[in-house]
Amino acid sequence: MPLTRRQHQILEFLKDNAEHFEQAPTLDELCACLGLRSRGSLHKHIRALIAEGYVEHMNGRRSGVRLTPGLGSADALPFLGRIAAGRQVAAVPQSETIQVPAHLRGHLDCFVLQVAGDSMCEAGILDGDYAVIEHRRTAHNGEIVVALVRGEETTLKKIHQQPDRVMLIPANRGMEPLVFAPAEVEIQGVLVGLMRSYG
Amino acid sequence: MPLTRRQHQILEFLKDNAEHFEQAPTLDELCACLGLRSRGSLHKHIRALIAEGYVEHMNGRRSGVRLTPGLGSADALPFLGRIAAGRQVAAVPQSETIQVPAHLRGHLDCFVLQVAGDSMCEAGILDGDYAVIEHRRTAHNGEIVVALVRGEETTLKKIHQQPDRVMLIPANRGMEPLVFAPAEVEIQGVLVGLMRSYG
DNA sequence: AGCGATCGTTCTCTATTCGTTCTCCATTAG
DNA sequence: CTAATGGAGAACGAATAGAGAACGATCGCT
Numbered sequence: 473m474p475l476t477r478r479q480h481q482i483l484e485f486l487k488d489n490a491e492h493f494e495q496a497p498t499l500d501e502l503c504a505c506l507g508l509r510s511r512g513s514l515h516k517h518i519r520a521l522i523a524e525g526y527v528e529h530m531n532g533r534r535s536g537v538r539l540t541p542g543l544g545s546a547d548a549l550p551f552l553g554r555i556a557a558g559r560q561v562a563a564v565p566q567s568e569t570i571q572v573p574a575h576l577r578g579h580l581d582c583f584v585l586q587v588a589g590d591s592m593c594e595a596g597i598l599d600g601d602y603a604v605i606e607h608r609r610t611a612h613n614g615e616i617v618v619a620l621v622r623g624e625e626t627t628l629k630k631i632h633q634q635p636d637r638v639m640l641i642p643a644n645r646g647m648e649p650l651v652f653a654p655a656e657v658e659i660q661g662v663l664v665g666l667m668r669s670y671g
Numbered sequence: 672m673p674l675t676r677r678q679h680q681i682l683e684f685l686k687d688n689a690e691h692f693e694q695a696p697t698l699d700e701l702c703a704c705l706g707l708r709s710r711g712s713l714h715k716h717i718r719a720l721i722a723e724g725y726v727e728h729m730n731g732r733r734s735g736v737r738l739t740p741g742l743g744s745a746d747a748l749p750f751l752g753r754i755a756a757g758r759q760v761a762a763v764p765q766s767e768t769i770q771v772p773a774h775l776r777g778h779l780d781c782f783v784l785q786v787a788g789d790s791m792c793e794a795g796i797l798d799g800d801y802a803v804i805e806h807r808r809t810a811h812n813g814e815i816v817v818a819l820v821r822g823e824e825t826t827l828k829k830i831h832q833q834p835d836r837v838m839l840i841p842a843n844r845g846m847e848p849l850v851f852a853p854a855e856v857e858i859q860g861v862l863v864g865l866m867r868s869y870g
Numbered sequence: 871a872g873c874g875a876t877c878g879t880t881c882t883c884t885a886t887t888c889g890t891t892c893t894c895c896a897t898t899a900g
Numbered sequence: 901c902t903a904a905t906g907g908a909g910a911a912c913g914a915a916t917a918g919a920g921a922a923c924g925a926t927c928g929c930t
Contacts, residue, residue: 480694498876498878499877500876508918514918516918517917519879571772571774572772573769573770573866596792596796596867615869664868665866676905707907707908708909710888710909715907873929874927875927875928876927880921882919883920886916887914893908894907894910896906898904899905900904
């Protein structure tokens with residue numbers, strides 16, 4: 473089940489390559505890049521990678537292999553820093569990225585925020601946790617959302633929308649739900665995953 | 672059984688190496704790094720580390736001794752199912768794996784359990800969460816550990832060890848700390864990361 | 871259509887690497 | 901002295917890696 477040395481090396485090369493070129497390389501090209509002279513030898517490794525699920529061949533057209541989406545370290549998401557007041561999430565330049573396993577991600581565009589404060593601590597969301605957010609502008613009642621309030625403040629709260637008002641509900645005894653007019657609250661994303669590191 | 676000087680040095684090197692490189696080193700590479708000339712000599716120390724449980728023998732194929740991976744290669748760690756009563760963690764067959772980003776892993780061997788129950792809910796650990804556990808047999812007070820109690824029951828609790836007794840402390844109002852004799856509690860690992868998926 | 875070039879695939883055969891075990895030797899501490 | 905620790909090197913078997921040949925299938929060309 474673990475990759476051999478060569479397999480690992482080839483996989484790394486494919487990851488790098490996939491970002492720079494649109495077209496998947498042929499076996500001969502790969503051979504040249506890796507210093508091999510025999511397609512057959514290389515193909516043996518590719519086949520092993522396929523069997524392990526790291527790679528799949530581009531079906532349909534017969535040319536090249538493709539990285540399996542959602543595998544490897546290829547799944548880095550933009551890390552937008554601590555959730556903080558007064559910033560449009562989308563406006564933050566995405567300098568950093570952070571690794572997120574596929575099963576924590578939503579279907580749409582995702583990004584990661586670090587949680588600040590204890591307003592959601594009774595929902596198991598602590599200060600310093602990494603929140604995986606799916607970029608959406610609407611939410612269902614009961615979901616935990618990143619909301620921009622009055623264009624000033626960004627918070628992570630459970631949402632309850634009614635025709636005439638929107639409530640942002642913390643999960644912390646001693647904090648009251650916040651009530652706004654619908655126009656005052658802009659949903660910037662919905663919480664789909666959480667990561668925490670101890671130590 | 673304490674480690675000898677050399678064993679300790681080798682273990683430290685392996686830990687450090689595991690952080691920087693995904694692929695575990697071969698014996699020859701280790702020899703070069705440690706200034707040894709004989710694989711055989713090194714192997715003797717490795718075998719001692721394995722016997723003490725500090726290092727695992729990445730079974731499977733021989734493609735370089737994969738020793739103590741922070742799992743080196745893949746981002747996938749063995750998933751041992753829900754934490755449940757009466758099972759030796761190590762005894763569970765590791766059929767499944769789960770993706771874990773590098774920043775949630777510890778230095779040593781890690782595996783993943785799914786949390787059952789709400790006994791740690793006030794520590795932000797909820798039913799259904801995925802706990803990343805570093806395989807260790809000792810812990811510091813205050814750490815959250817996977818403990819096997821009387822060989823019967825496995826639980827996730829905060830630990831407090833005293834000379835004459837060991838306390839396993841839940842994080843849930845309404846649940847009392849459990850007190851045992853030191854011999855009754857076997858530490859199977861320490862919590863180093865947490866993942867949760869919404870929806 | 872015909873044809874050659876390209877490419878993926880499979881096969882066999884050989885070479886290299888690597889883990890493992892073994893024996894023998896050096897140093898140090900009690 | 902004896903035991904514990906640490907190292908060197910040879911040898912073995914198995915896993916891994918590579919070369920090269922051969923076979924079809926596809927594509928582009930005249």
